[in-house]
Amino acid sequence: NARWYDILCTNLYVYFYRYRNFPVVEPSWSLLHDKRSFLCNFLGTIYKNSSRETLMDILKHDKNNKLCWITAREEWKPQETTESLKNYQDALLQSDLTLCPVGVNTECYRIYEACSYGSIPVVEDVMTPGNCGNASTSPSTPLQLLKAMGAPFIFIKDWKELPAILKKEENMSLQEKIERRKILLAWYQNFKAQLKLKFIKTLEHSFLMNDNKG
Numbered sequence: 001n002a003r004w005y006d007i008l009c010t011n012l013y014v015y016f017y018r019y020r021n022f023p024v025v026e027p028s029w030s031l032l033h034d035k036r037s038f039l040c041n042f043l044g045t046i047y048k049n050s051s052r053e054t055l056m057d058i059l060k061h062d063k064n065n066k067l068c069w070i071t072a073r074e075e076w077k078p079q080e081t082t083e084s085l086k087n088y089q090d091a092l093l094q095s096d097l098t099l100c101p102v103g104v105n106t107e108c109y110r111i112y113e114a115c116s117y118g119s120i121p122v123v124e125d126v127m128t129p130g131n132c133g134n135a136s137t138s139p140s141t142p143l144q145l146l147k148a149m150g151a152p153f154i155f156i157k158d159w160k161e162l163p164a165i166l167k168k169e170e171n172m173s174l175q176e177k178i179e180r181r182k183i184l185l186a187w188y189q190n191f192k193a194q195l196k197l198k199f200i201k202t203l204e205h206s207f208l209m210n211d212n213k214g
Contacts, residue, residue, distance in 0.1 A: 106128050120154060
């Protein structure tokens with residue numbers, strides 16, 4: 001129950017509020033079927049002495065630099081401009097993969113926004129010192145809910161695995177990628193529906209318990 005509460009509170013924007021005015025994305029024929037210009041994307045802040053620096057070193061390789069949409073910044077900005085939001089949406093729409101390195105915490109809004117565009121999240125599956133637990137045995141271990149619900153993501157432990165992943169992507173046919181997008185979007189719709197139902201039941205149970213106490 002504690003983990004469900006943590007997930008629902010942390011990622012409530014996915015279902016109701018939408019972080020920084022991120023729009024509701026309706027699946028379309030082109031979203032599912034069009035060939036995408038980039039194998040991957042990463043638009044984000046590069047924190048000092050973080051795995052994101054390792055990721056950027058890999059992405060700066062000549063070949064990877066041409067295959068991926070990369071926009072890095074040194075300082076996190078709490079608000080999106082109209083231009084930066086459009087660039088971010090375009091990057092998700094035009095990329096087969098969205099790279100999701102850890103920040104302060106392992107889980108972030110980027111994972112879910114990538115899903116909405118059918119861009120497979122490549123998720124760094126490591127613990128951080130943030131608020132989502134500090135040991136592999138913690139009841140708040142990050143990503144456990146996504147894994148339990150069979151998220152069709154690519155989970156990695158080290159960004160040095162990325163070149164092999166990109167090479168595999170290059171060899172995939174468009175039809176294979178289309179089928180993968182369909183699986184991702186179907187999973188994401190079910191994921192949201194299941195968590196919404198769980199959230200409603202949790203609220204109902206909470207109100208019922210309060211009424212009984214009264």
